[in-house]
Amino acid sequence: TSNEQPQAQTPAGNVAAGQGDNAKPGKMVTIGFSAPAADHGWIAAITKNAKAQADKFKADVTLKATEGTNDPSQQIAQVETLINQKVDVLVILPMDGKQLTSVGQSAMDKGIPVINLDRIFDTALAYRLWIGGDNYRMGVNAGNYIAAELKKKNISKPVIGEVAGIDSLPLTQDRSRGFKDALVKAGFSVGPRVAAEFTVETGERQTANLLQAAPKLDALWNHDDDQGIGVMAAISAANRKEFIMVGGAGSKNMIDKIKADNDVIKATVLYSPSMSSSAIALARLLGQAKGMGDLAEHEIPASITTYSAVVTKENADQYADVAFDS
Amino acid sequence: MTAEESSVLLQMTGIVKTFPGVRALGGVDLTVRAGEVHCLLGQNGAGKSTLIKVLAGAHQPDEGEIVWQGETATLSSPVAALRMGVATMYQELDLIPGLSVADNIFLGHEHAKFGFTRDRAARKQATALLKRLGHPEIPPEKEVGELSAAGQQLVSMARALAHDAKLIVMDEPTAALAADEVTNLFRVVADLTADGVAVVYISHRLEEIREIGHRVTVLKDGKTVASGLAADTPTSDLVALMSGKRVETVYPHREESTVDSSREVLKVERLGRDNEFADVNFTVHAGEILGIAGLVGAGRSEILETIFGARKADRGQVFVNGKQLKAGDVKAAVNAGIGLAPEERKSQALLMDMTVAQNVTLASMGAYSSFGFTDRAKELRDSRAKLEDLDLRPSDPRRGISTLSGGNQQKAVVARWLVHGCKILLLDEPTRGVDVGARAELYRLIRELAADGVALVLVSSEMPEVLGLADRVLVLREGRVIHEAPADELTEADVLDMVMEGSAA
Amino acid sequence: MTQLEPAENTAERDTEPPGTPASRDKRGFPVDLRLASLFGVLVLMIIIGWVTSPDNFLTGSNFDTILRLAAPSGVVAVGMTFVIISGGIDLSVGSVVGLASVWMTTLATQSYGPWVMVICGLLVGLAAGLVNGVLIAYGRMVPFIATLAMYISARGLAEYLSNKQTQVVRDQDFLTFFRGSFLGIPTLIWILAVVVVVGWVVLNRTTFGRRTFAVGGNPEATRLAGINVKRHIALVYGVAGALAGITAIMLAARTTAGSSTNGLFYELDAIAAVVIGGTVLTGGRGTMVGTLIGVMIFTLITNIFAQNNLPTEVQNIAKGVIIVIAVLLQFRTNRARSTT
């Protein structure tokens, strides 16, 4: 977490390199950026990464970052403000994809390319490019990992718990669906499930109750490593060690614990906020009408899905650079 | 007799109203004829207000019958009563402070078309009504909260008139009125009755009843003990009916003075507050009762509150036993031995959710605690002793203060300052709303305090009270002292002339 | 709340001599020093916006943005003004917005077309408001608690109905009308204007409004004047609920979706706007114009911060401080006025 090594990167946040010709400064691009309220580490990292990436390209990029509201109507107004300011490209991580679709579309209609980050708009007409994680696969990978581990231990009727994130977000539902599908495929099912709200306190409270409801567990998946701090606190308070735990998103804190391997947490499925660094880098290229070096296409693709890798003790080092401060 | 029966407007028989735990009315009869002023008498808590609330449709009776112009009536809501022709001026001011005079007068029967108010028409009619009451100068668009108490009482009256009622009930309308306003009110009442409107009139001031009343009904403990008496029934008979015991006179006799003129306890020098009063000077000695006479609004309460530090003096000083008191600091005044029994008992003195004991020790909490912990045993012991001294009934200090009658609540306020050991007691309208029996007891108590060496300042709107109790009297007019004299050199008529005209006739 | 502030009471008495003519018409019109000082704050904010982003602030499209953002919260605040003047409070409006927005955008509702959607939003809001009103007036519950219960339950019900999914509005007629504009002014802004004007007229020129002041000023006296106080209170909450329903319709248009998270925290913003606008929480006094200015001030804060790319946390610190300053300032003006 941040208070551990605050000076690890300057400016904090991970950045994409920018390769070949694309590294050279081009025409000035003003990028407008809008995200929900940074009420947990992951979203905070999204904003920070965007700023860090823009900073790297400060020769030809100006970032206008309006930040943070959980009221879709207000976020619409913020995007409108950016449109009024005549930015060249917009990067939008919507509070709710469906609710910001219309303003995305109106930007596109006005000729401002929109990069839709993470939570997807309702129609592809509203964005030029979508870049985000694969929530369904995140659940699938968590489920597969757990299933494999339990099979290794020859547990036939395991109790598998789930601590979801904010239940009203579509991404949470996608994750839960993927998790359930993977377990069902392996012949297992989801046992006790609670939903926290991406905060440590709710993570702790919900997990404490879940642990009471399930006196014996074999595995537990927690959707979000931010709330994971609370989840782990509840587990240690209950003095429970009999199960394995898998995290979600990939915070520095959790990856360190996985590496140390002296706790229940054995893996985390990535959903990295580094995607916002990529979004800024691509926004710059869009603004400069450039393509991506390694692709044969002249154009930037219409959608990019980051892969939800499973980080374990074995490969933890490999992912240290995309881990974020929770 | 038949002629009279035919003019009977209202007949209430066997009215019973029980509140949980209290039988407020236990079978009351009341007969009112058209065009008469029918007075309702009774001690505090006798049930007068409850009876008229039943009549106004504000309370539903448990038993009993109401006959209106010969027909049985059911008054299921205030609207029903108003429709029938009963308008009521309630005891507790029933106005909306944030609304204008006109809005208050017509509340509930607004001048309106399709729900839209017609303010001009309302203002015009309001002015007409106020004019009829002798006060055309009150602007109908003024907020009622900004009027004086007398002004508010007038609005209340205008509201009753606005209904074109056949019967107007007035529950202690003069409690907040000065002498000239009372005269004015009586003129209006006379006009009304001349038009055949009946008035039910409630007051604790017997002389008023004598002045305007035609007949009298006396309530005691929720029952009618006498009805249809002539208004000139002797005072002692009325008091006997109300209280069940003989009280010779209502107001106190002058007694042997207890002034210790060697001990000047309270000295007020050139005290003043902008727009309220100016240049007030007086001294009070141990054992002395200083009366302050004046009209409502003359600034008497403000003077007491300023001495007490509840308002900050703009000019002048207050000395207690020769030591100057810090201005605007209640705590300093209390520590110096001053106590105030304020004008509005309920809102300024009592904690209605607390017990009598807790109310009594409120100003002396330090003495009833050690290391911040309350000494509840001592609290109970001392308050019980004080309640017995003051003959406060019931004397159980653990009762809720809200269960006491007005007079006994007033005694509890006095007890608060006595347990604190106060040497100067400021009394602002100590008998307001207190019935005759309880009054006599309060007068005795005030005298006893003086005899014990307490210095008292007494403000009262009732002239005989001031003249009968005080050793010396200050006459106040528009915030200035215009006369000071020993009480036995003044007559009621002198003082009235001075407060109204500015000088003795 | 009711902190019958002792100090305040006496202070008022000290400083407010009966009958200063200036204080005559506190309810009606903006000709009042208190409102003038509030208006001063608004103007100040516009100047700040203009100075800090000279190119983009004072443009037509930015005012469009500001007003369209203010529109839904403004409508909620009009309802809150009635509730607070009547001596109550409504914590549930935000949740009711969420519930109504979900209910009117379910597949089933949408299948009946735009009229049914609109009516559904209105009715759900009205019904929730009436439940509040009935619990308060007839169930004798404290408004804070009754509406807190509704706050929790309505949000839960909205999540239950929507299965926590955002429901996209597909009805083109609905979108065309409410997202469109008339005489060059967006429909949403028209709705706000109409609601504020009607709200002003009802409050100041009808018996309903007069009685709302009366109920808040002295409910017992109002009852004794023959007014059905319980029914009136129930209706006032019904009005607030119905306006929350209208807000839901506006949000559904603005976001082209219904969601159980719509309207989150609207109650606090509305209460803050109403109180900053000079309506007192103890009831009996208040102005519609003040509420509108209060809403505009809050919307401007957000806009100015967005214009200048400032982070939310600073915005929140500033928002709290501005509330304190605006309230203290009004108090001083008030004081100054009455001593002159």
Added chain:
Amino acid sequence: MTQLEPAENTAERDTEPPGTPASRDKRGFPVDLRLASLFGVLVLMIIIGWVTSPDNFLTGSNFDTILRLAAPSGVVAVGMTFVIISGGIDLSVGSVVGLASVWMTTLATQSYGPWVMVICGLLVGLAAGLVNGVLIAYGRMVPFIATLAMYISARGLAEYLSNKQTQVVRDQDFLTFFRGSFLGIPTLIWILAVVVVVGWVVLNRTTFGRRTFAVGGNPEATRLAGINVKRHIALVYGVAGALAGITAIMLAARTTAGSSTNGLFYELDAIAAVVIGGTVLTGGRGTMVGTLIGVMIFTLITNIFAQNNLPTEVQNIAKGVIIVIAVLLQFRTNRARSTT
């Protein structure tokens, strides 16, 4: 709020005659029918919990969990009880918990060790509470608005300080002590017990408590009895703030982290618990035992729902309904009592 509910007023008067002996000691002790009915609700919930999950509910470790979860909210609610009895309200406690939790867990603070962390949490809470108190008592702001401003600002400041990141507690002594237990009972539960007992004693057996009732019951009369009402009000908010600070410490221990999101919504839960516990929002009356029962009821709801694997939305619908029922029930009991 203050809806000087007409209906309610008359009703109260109708049903609560002065001087029924039962109503004598309204504040002090749990020997009261109103509390008994509340206790009945609690017992009922325990029975429901037991019936619906017979194996896991009535276990020692589940009670441990319930009490540990109840502990922080309980401490906040004790402070809220004082504030509400004094006639005020404090919307800011949740945000103050967040602010204190962040401040006490910054790298800088942690570097000074556990004592400084604890003192920091306490002082930040106390300071925020005193700011509220001073704005209300001396700045004459309405408590609702002053604490609403603090609610917004404190959360903003917490985000600013923490840079919106979760700050993990590294100090082992701190964790060992506060996450540990004494005589087999977790430290957090001890803290709750001590706070409740001390709160009860202060409220019912000290002059501070007596003055709190007095200030809430009739501030003007209290002032005229020579009591410094303003100072007392400022102190009451200070107490509430300090207790929020203690809550922050407890949460930092429970979650092993400080975060600006700690304490979110605690104000609403605390107010609901206090009011369900029988303390009236107009001030002057209330009980500590009722508050404790109120907190337990809310904690149990969450636990029972989790035990039965029920979704949050249903839990929320139920929570609102339970608030309504509990309040109406108390009212009926009250009524029944006074008519006998």
